[in-house]
Amino acid sequence: MTAYVYKLQHQERWAGGISDPWFELTADTQDELHDFAAKLGLPRQGFQPGKPVGRQQVSVSWHYTVTASEHDRAIELGARAITHREASEIERRRAAELGVL
Numbered sequence: 001m002t003a004y005v006y007k008l009q010h011q012e013r014w015a016g017g018i019s020d021p022w023f024e025l026t027a028d029t030q031d032e033l034h035d036f037a038a039k040l041g042l043p044r045q046g047f048q049p050g051k052p053v054g055r056q057q058v059s060v061s062w063h064y065t066v067t068a069s070e071h072d073r074a075i076e077l078g079a080r081a082i083t084h085r086e087a088s089e090i091e092r093r094r095a096a097e098l099g100v101l
Contacts, residue, residue, distance in 0.1 A: 003027040003036040003079040005071050006087045023071040024063040025079065026087065037064050039077055060094035 008022045025040075027033035034044065042064050050061030066074065075081060082090075 003032065003074065003077075004082045004087065004090065005066065005074045005079045006082045006084055008065075009084045021068050023066050023068070024087070025066050025070075025074055026061075026063040026090065030062055033062065033064070036074070036077070036079065040066070040070060040074055042066070042070070060091045060098065 003025060004027065005023050005025050008024060025033070025037065025042075027036055034047070037044070037046070046064050048063055048065065050059035050063065052059050071081075
């Protein structure tokens with residue numbers, strides 16, 4: 001199983017400053033993602049199914065949003081830190097595998 005964490009590309013601004021960084025956690029499959037999220041102690045309600053793409057309305061951007069401390073714990077548990085660009089490549093690969101590109 002491979003889980004991945006990456007920093008959100010655009011951070012929200014709060015009270016004139018940038019809030020603490022947020023990250024997204026994803027994996028090669030949704031089952032792997034849910035298993036890894038459970039090891040992190042994330043509630044299943046935190047799962048974000050992503051936005052549908054293609055004619056089949058299939059999502060390839062499913063993830064959990066995590067804090068900096070959850071990011072660090074995910075790395076300790078074996079998640080691989082990736083860039084936003086690498087995350088986009090993973091989503092493109094998923095879309096291609098599903099035939100929604």
